[in-house]
Amino acid sequence: MSVETVVTTPAVPVVDVAVGVVLRDDGSVLLAQRPVGKPYAGWWEFPGGKLEAGESVADALARELHEELGLEDVVSTPWVVRGHAYPHATVRLWFRRVRRWRGEPRPREGQALAWRAMHAIDLDPLLPASIAPIGWLRLPPLYRISCAAELGVDAFERALGRGLEALADARAPAPLLLQLREPALPESDLLRLFERLRGWRETRPLRVVVSSRHPAAFAHAVDGVHLTARDLAAATVRPQGLWVGASCHAAGELDRADALGCDFAVLGPVSPTASHPGAPTLGLDGLAREIAATPLPVYALGGLGAEDLAAAEAAGAHGVASMRAAWR
Structure with a gap:
């Protein structure tokens, strides 16, 4: 199934989103809770945000992680691309793994943050599009x-x-x-x-x-x-x-x-x-x-x-x- 055909309503505009799977050397991964005022407020997800016009996925993710978490010098690598249709939007999620950055993540938009072991993520509820990638994190390199x-x-x-x-x-x-x-x-x-x-x-x-x-x-x-x-x-x-x-x-x-x-x-x-x-x-x-x-x-x-x-x-x-x- 191609990325395009994952989307069930082709006439609906697709929003491209850069998503960061931020990984520490100890095997833990960072998740953020969507703040009040946004769709799915209170749900947990990987941090990231929409691409701006003319922006690469890597650049968009670096910008979003700076704006949301205060991270600098973000280095990411591509991982998977998934389409998902939510009631409020149809998105194409460009997941990238992040292993190098400068600074300690801090919530700059009032969101809660949590580090969890990749094989033991117990946060609930999870944004639906985050569930499959969480399972993939259990795969060894x-x-x-x-x-x-x-x-x-x-x-x-x-x-x-x-x-x-x-x-x-x-x-x-x-x-x-x-x-x-x-x-x-x-x-x-x-x-x-x-x-x-x-x-x-x-x-x-x-x-x-x-x-x-x-x-x-x-x-x-x-x-x-x-x-x-x-x-x-x-x-x-x-x-x-x-x-x-x-x-x-x-x-x-x-x-x-x-x-x-x-x-x-x-x-x-x-x-x-x-x-x-x-x-x-x-x-x-x-x-x-x-x-x-x-x-x-x-x-x-x-x-x-x-x-x-x-x-x-x-x-x-x-x-x-x-x-x-x-x-x-």
Whole structure:
């Protein structure tokens, strides 16, 4: 579903709004309560405001965060773009993540402010257009794809164990998100690995989604499913599961994933990979073009690792998806 078709009444003017998802290093996010005199007074939302004529989204957000919160030198990166029809207005919301600024947020318009952990936002009521992004904040920056057939099951389990220990030691705000994708693994080894992962997620910071190329019962037994591009194209209803991801190769497939109700997508390949030598790649500039108006969070896929996170986020990606690089 494109940004334009999210809006149900095309004849109604669409108001473009820059929205700031202001994030601290401790994993908390800033929300503001709409003041008396505005529509939805008392409801909580991410701060931001309307674009002025000729203004870029980044510049509009920097201006709004200064006017509303007193922040200076705001640096933001694109994230997602959502349309929403309220009774009083139809808006197109350009969400941008803000990790760098100068000054301490203070309410300059009489609004209440609150910092909350990304995975534990308990404010109520929430402005309807803020609900989906709050769910997306639970997605970690790294989306790891299993590599057991290539590494060997035992070596892969050891590498995963090290990753889980590192997350626990760092008290990371989000669990490790793993896609089980092993088309070349013998069935007996796949079942053994699946059972091990299912047990680990009960006691460790691990969430598992299963590639749709594997039995649907696997996905139902853990945290969700990741649709191949072919299965995404064929699907007519959202699969069951807490999380539903999808593999995409172009903006049109991202719209399809959004229409189906997917929670996130991966897009690539961004850079050359060992598994697809010589295949065309997007590059970071191509990635930025494809996801410039993405309606859901996108992981950049292909030849990328944790060291590429900043560049991927600057291009508008939620984070990086990786297979081999995830287990170095």
